[in-house]
Amino acid sequence: MRSVDWDTFRDLMINATLETLYMVALAAVFTLAIGLPVGVALFLTRKQGLFPNRLIAGVLNVLVNVGRALPFVVLLIAIIPFTRLIIGTTLGSTAAVVPITLGAFPFFARIVENALDEVDRGRVEAVVAMGGNSWHIISRVLLPEALPSLLSGSTLTIVMLIGFSAMAGVIGGGGLGDLAIRYGYQRFDNQIMVGTVLVLLLMVFVVQKAGDRLVGALAHRR
Template sequence: MSDAMINLLLSALWETLIMTFGSGLIACALGIPLGIALHVSKPGQIWEHAAFNKILGSVVNIGRSIPFIILLVAIIPFTRMIVGTSIGTIAAVVPLTVAAIPFVARLMEGALMEIPAGLVEAAQAMGAKRMQIVQKVLLPEALPGMLNGIIITLVTLVNYSAMAGAIGGGGLGDVGIRYGYQRFDPQIMLITVVMLVVLVQIIQSAGERLVAYVDHR
């Protein structure tokens, strides 16, 4: 393999990392509060509000139901408005983030649902305010599950970033399609697949170690 191809693969790997962790960071910043809002507004929870919960849940469900490849194309005008272009690694971060936000929200909601109701009731009995319950009870107890959800999201974003490469997003998916598939070079395709698999394994392995470290149950 030539030096030029090695440099291309390394550059593509860097682009994939930017897309995965850039969109993951923004999606978590927006999706985690959304997931908390979904949970605490449910019937019987500390901020019970049926109408708000139903509307918010419907919006999240709509976001999750749109296939990513369709979302990529559908929000091109929005992507252009945000970053000034619809092509390239930075542009791909926009649809990746939009796709990941409702995904993160549901994962965070699921992690919070695993907390025993008795912990919240005990905190209320001791006079804790609702925000204190969120900060001191819900988030610490749900942290392992929330971290696990973030790892799942990052792995999913690696897969989505490869799909984004199909329409000019850059990254390993773009190299695999342009230099492997379109130029009939199975070696390049195999290398890009192996690199993606290794990246996923690293994220998953590091994530599992982090979850085990913070999980004191």
């Protein structure tokens, strides 16, 4: 098949890039908003946690482990009815945010749990000794002390979201992945394929670089 002309190529790439940025940004907000409290709950309710609760810890661990173990492409297809129930359609960038979020938040929740595990136990015990409640422990000790690790984990999660957004093209999720499938693969257009790969790589590079700089700046201030 003949490659598209430059004007068409430019328009297709711009529109697909904007759709991908929209998907990643929206999915990142939901992933962080869901994954953070789940990760904190995992840390607090586990056997050696501050507020052990076998039932809650067991349910959350099963949820997170299943979410991490299930291949994303399988998840995309499996939750099509759920996506249609929430969004009203399974096509487009907004619909793709649902499976992307469900596929990513278990990963981030485990990152949060591991980040909190690195916090000095002595600081937590000091707040407890001074009569601090669970909110004081979380907001004044755990999250501030784990912030560098959380930022690093957030960067890694957003990079993963970029990859998920590309895979969402399999079910018509829009963005660069959809463009690569419809033009690069189905129409054998190498120009489109190379363009989408380069833009995705650039996104990953920018996100990783920005995240590393934030973590470095925070570590330097400390």
